[in-house]
Amino acid sequence: MSLAERAIQRRPGTNFELWSWYYFRISGVLLLFLALGHVYIMHIATPIEQVDYAFVAARYARPFWRTYDLVLLLLAMSHGVNGMRLIIHDYVRPRGWRVFAHSVLYSAALIFTVLGALVILTFQPVET
Amino acid sequence: MLIQCKVRRFNPTVDKKPYFSTYQVEAEPTDRVLDMLNTIKWELDGTLTYRRSCAHGVCGSDAMRINGRNRLACKVLVRDIGNKMTIEPMMGFTVLRDLVVDMEPFFEKYKAVKPYLINDNPAPVTERLQSPEELEAYDDTTKCILCAACTTACPPFWSNPDFVGPAALVNAHRFIFDSRDKAGAERADVISSREGVWRCRTVFNCTDACPRGIQVTNAMEEVKRKLLYDRA
Ligand code: SF4
Ligand code: FES
Numbered sequence: 310m311s312l313a314e315r316a317i318q319r320r321p322g323t324n325f326e327l328w329s330w331y332y333f334r335i336s337g338v339l340l341l342f343l344a345l346g347h348v349y350i351m352h353i354a355t356p357i358e359q360v361d362y363a364f365v366a367a368r369y370a371r372p373f374w375r376t377y378d379l380v381l382l383l384l385a386m387s388h389g390v391n392g393m394r395l396i397i398h399d400y401v402r403p404r405g406w407r408v409f410a411h412s413v414l415y416s417a418a419l420i421f422t423v424l425g426a427l428v429i430l431t432f433q434p435v436e437t
Numbered sequence: 438m439l440i441q442c443k444v445r446r447f448n449p450t451v452d453k454k455p456y457f458s459t460y461q462v463e464a465e466p467t468d469r470v471l472d473m474l475n476t477i478k479w480e481l482d483g484t485l486t487y488r489r490s491c492a493h494g495v496c497g498s499d500a501m502r503i504n505g506r507n508r509l510a511c512k513v514l515v516r517d518i519g520n521k522m523t524i525e526p527m528m529g530f531t532v533l534r535d536l537v538v539d540m541e542p543f544f545e546k547y548k549a550v551k552p553y554l555i556n557d558n559p560a561p562v563t564e565r566l567q568s569p570e571e572l573e574a575y576d577d578t579t580k581c582i583l584c585a586a587c588t589t590a591c592p593p594f595w596s597n598p599d600f601v602g603p604a605a606l607v608n609a610h611r612f613i614f615d616s617r618d619k620a621g622a623e624r625a626d627v628i629s630s631r632e633g634v635w636r637c638r639t640v641f642n643c644t645d646a647c648p649r650g651i652q653v654t655n656a657m658e659e660v661k662r663k664l665l666y667d668r669a
């Protein structure tokens with residue numbers, strides 16, 4: 310078997326790249342609405358001086374907004390990480406650097422996702 | 438018209454790194470770039486090396502980078518380029534000498550997609566009949582002459598030489614969408630792999646480069662869609 314064939318057939322039969330590609334499209338469309346909605350609420354519909362602790366606390370009193378933010382967080386993180394994964398695949402060719410880049414990417418992704426989810430799920434308003 | 442032509446030169450047995458030679462060439466506006474290269478080789482500098490064979494845009498041997506765009510030298514007129522020209526070998530392949538590149542890795546990938554009709558059913562007494570609509574599905578991709586202009590115009594390929602590349606995918610498309618072919622699944626293993634069609638970022642450089650006017654990016658999108666429908 311030729312070199313190229315081996316490179317191509319290293320993992321035959323897996324559909325991972327197919328689903329990654331498809332997920333990219335779906336999450337992109339959803340993010341368009343969710344992210345624009347987020348920008349509209351936080352920066353346009355509400356004057357900036359009103360966006361304070363009380364505003365956030367009031368929002369998070371309703372499960373709808375927590376769910377909205379959680380979905381936004383998970384979609385944005387997975388969509389972004391997927392994109393970064395592909396960019397690394399495209400541009401970081403040396404094996405060692407690639408392992409390093411992937412490690413940094415996935416560690417950062419895990420930390421930010423856990424941190425974000427923690428805030429969204431466990432936020433309790435305190436009296437100010 | 439007088440043309441100032443810069444050609445990227447490299448002879449690995451003597452040169453440490455590539456350099457540019459500049460030639461002043463007299464050419465008719467209706468000459469093709471290939472004619473101008475011939476003038477250089479025959480009258481000015483016999484060491485200039487390039488491939489050409491048919492000189493009529495069918496053999497695919499003289500694809501090169503002309504003012505930053507991949508073109509067949511035999512298919513583009515001097516007047517359409519202008520009197521300042523920079524000619525380089527196709528990007529992403531090993532340069533063997535001057536404008537001649539090593540096409541072996543390119544053909545290996547081409548072979549990997551099994552670019553031939555596979556159908557083990559007993560052959561019918563007459564032909565395997567196809568409707569005009571069935572032909573229409575892959576007609577465009579039958580035009581490929583394997584010049585590699587598309588693959589070497591592709592930024593994902595420049596950075597990742599493992600990518601099978603648009604040319605191999607065009608030729609996979611040729612058979613995947615042929616109603617007589619039965620090896621869709623075999624080919625899908627190659628083209629849906631990590632270095633397969635999913636590396637395409639729809640840059641459209643390939644479509645711009647194709648001297649046969651094949652809708653290369655469109656063909657790859659059709660392949661993606663088909664993989665999605667078949668495998669989902
Ligand atoms: S698809 Fe067009 S550019 Fe690509 S190899 Fe075939 S003829 Fe050349
Ligand atoms: S020499 Fe044959 S395609 Fe240009």
